[in-house]
Amino acid sequence: MAISRAECLALDVDDPIKHFRDEFVLPDGTIYLVGNSLGAPPRTTMAAVTRTVEEEWAGRLVGGWNVSGWYDLPLTTGDRLAPLIGVGPGQVVVGESTSIAIVKAVSAALGLRPDRRVIISDLASFPTDRYMVEGLAKALGGYEIRDLRDGEDLGEALSGALSDEVACVLLSQVDYRTGARHDTAAVTARVQASGALMIWDLCHSAGAMQVDMSEADFAVGCTYKYLNGGPGAPAFIYVHPRHQAEAEHMLTGWHGHAAPFAFEPGFRPADGIRRFTVSTPHVLSYAPLNAALDIWERVDLAAVRAKSMALTSLFIDLVEDFCAPYGLTLISPRDPERRGSQVGFSHPEGYPIMRALIDRGVHGDFRAPDVLRFGFAPLYIRFADVYDAAATLAEVLEKEHWRDERYQQRLAVT
Numbered sequence: 188m189a190i191s192r193a194e195c196l197a198l199d200v201d202d203p204i205k206h207f208r209d210e211f212v213l214p215d216g217t218i219y220l221v222g223n224s225l226g227a228p229p230r231t232t233m234a235a236v237t238r239t240v241e242e243e244w245a246g247r248l249v250g251g252w253n254v255s256g257w258y259d260l261p262l263t264t265g266d267r268l269a270p271l272i273g274v275g276p277g278q279v280v281v282g283e284s285t286s287i288a289i290v291k292a293v294s295a296a297l298g299l300r301p302d303r304r305v306i307i308s309d310l311a312s313f314p315t316d317r318y319m320v321e322g323l324a325k326a327l328g329g330y331e332i333r334d335l336r337d338g339e340d341l342g343e344a345l346s347g348a349l350s351d352e353v354a355c356v357l358l359s360q361v362d363y364r365t366g367a368r369h370d371t372a373a374v375t376a377r378v379q380a381s382g383a384l385m386i387w388d389l390c391h392s393a394g395a396m397q398v399d400m401s402e403a404d405f406a407v408g409c410t411y412k413y414l415n416g417g418p419g420a421p422a423f424i425y426v427h428p429r430h431q432a433e434a435e436h437m438l439t440g441w442h443g444h445a446a447p448f449a450f451e452p453g454f455r456p457a458d459g460i461r462r463f464t465v466s467t468p469h470v471l472s473y474a475p476l477n478a479a480l481d482i483w484e485r486v487d488l489a490a491v492r493a494k495s496m497a498l499t500s501l502f503i504d505l506v507e508d509f510c511a512p513y514g515l516t517l518i519s520p521r522d523p524e525r526r527g528s529q530v531g532f533s534h535p536e537g538y539p540i541m542r543a544l545i546d547r548g549v550h551g552d553f554r555a556p557d558v559l560r561f562g563f564a565p566l567y568i569r570f571a572d573v574y575d576a577a578a579t580l581a582e583v584l585e586k587e588h589w590r591d592e593r594y595q596q597r598l599a600v601t
C-alpha cells in the first residue's frame with residue numbers, strides 16, 4: 188500500500204497552510220475536487236455582498252460610482268490581483284469574461300504586429316480560446332490560424348515556413364484536460380525571439396502556483412476557479428507596460444475612452460491599462476472576488492504550489508494502487524513539475540463512474556470524451572480527503588456502482 192490514512196492525517200497536521208481551510212464554506216460530507224472549475228466561497232463572501240447592496244447601493248444610490256469606488260473597480264481589483272501573476276500595479280484590469288479578454292489581447296497583439304498575418308493557437312486548449320480567435324480572424328479578414336496538433340513542438344511551428352509571419356501565440360499555461368503545464372519563461376522567450384508576441388491563458392494556473400508574467404506580452408484568466416471569486420466572477424487581463432502606450436484592442440467601449448464623460452463622438456483610448464476596460468463594470472460581482480483577494484493577500488504561493496504537487500502526486504499513487512485492475516489510464520504528466528494542480532484519468536465508462544462517485548460525496552468532473560478530472564485547491568483540500576477520494580473511487584469500480592441506470596443519462600453541465 189502506498190500510504191495509510193493515518194499517515195495522511197499526519198500530513199494534514201504538519202501542513203503549513205492548513206488554517207486557510209477554515210476560511211471557506213464547504214458542505215459537510217463533500218470532498219470537493221472541482222475547485223479548478225468553481226472555487227469554494229470564502230466565509231466573508233455573504234457579508235461582502237450584503238455590504239455592497241445595503242451600504243453602497245441602497246445607501247448611496249448612484250453616488251456609489253464615485254463614493255464607493257465602483258467606477259475604478261476594474262483597476263483597483265486588478266492591482267490587488269497583479270502580485271498573484273508576478274506583475275505590478277497599473278498592469279492588470281478586471282472585467283468581463285476570459286473569452287472577452289482573449290478578444291482584447293489578441294486584437295491588440297495583431298495591431299502591434301501589422302505586417303504579420305498568422306496566429307498560433309493550440310487545438311488541445313480550452314475550446315472557447317480557439318473559438319474566439321476564429322471569430323476574430325473571420326471578422327478582421329486576412330488572418331490565418333495555425334493550430335498546434337497534439338503534442339506538436341512550438342519551436343517547430345515557429346521555425347517553419349511561416350516563421351516571420353507569426354503575429355502572436357496564444358497558449359494555456361496548464362492544459363484544462365490533462366493538467367500538462369508549460370514553462371512560461373522558456374516559451375515566452377522562444378516566441379519573442381521569433382518576433383511574435385506571447386499571450387498566456389492563466390485560467391488553470393492563477394491561484395494554483397507562483398506565476399511570473401513580467402516578461403509576457405499579455406495574459407488573461409478567470410477568477411472563479413482557483414481564485415474563488417464566485418460563479419461568473421469577472422476575468423483579468425494583463426498588458427506589459429512596454430505595450431500600454433501603443434496597444435489598442437477592438438472592443439472600444441466608453442470606459443476605455445480617454446474622457447468617458449465628455450461624450451465625444453469618436454473613440455480616443457485612455458492612457459495606461461484603463462484602455463483595456465470596456466464598459467460598465469458588474470459591480471456586484473466584484474464583492475465576492477475582493478473578499479477572496481483578502482485571503483489571497485496573505486497566501487504564500489510557494490507553499491500552495493508545494494502542497495499542490497504533494498496532493499496530486501499522492502492521488503496518482505493511491506489511485507494506481509487501489510484501482511489497478513479497473514482500467515484507468517493516467518493522462519496527466521507523472522512529473523509534478525510538469526503538472527498543474529489537477530489529475531486526469533481516462534476510462535471508457537468515465538461519465539457514469541463520475542456520476543456514481545459524486546453520489547458518494549466525491550466531486551470531480553467529466554470532460555469528453557472519457558476523462559475523469561480531479562482538481563486540488565490547496566487552500567482547502569486535505570491529504571485525508573485525497574485518501575478518501577481514491578478509496579471511494581476504488582469502491583465504485585470494484586462494486587461496479589457505475590452500472591446503475593441513473594448514472595448513464597448525461598446532464599447539461601458535466
Ligand SMILES: *Cc1c(COP(=O)(O)O)cnc(C)c1O
Binds near residue numbers: 286313
Ligand atoms: C475556464 C476557462 C475559460 C472560461 O472562459 P469564460 O469566458 O469565463 O467562459 C476560458 N479558457 C480557459 C483555458 C479556461 O480554463
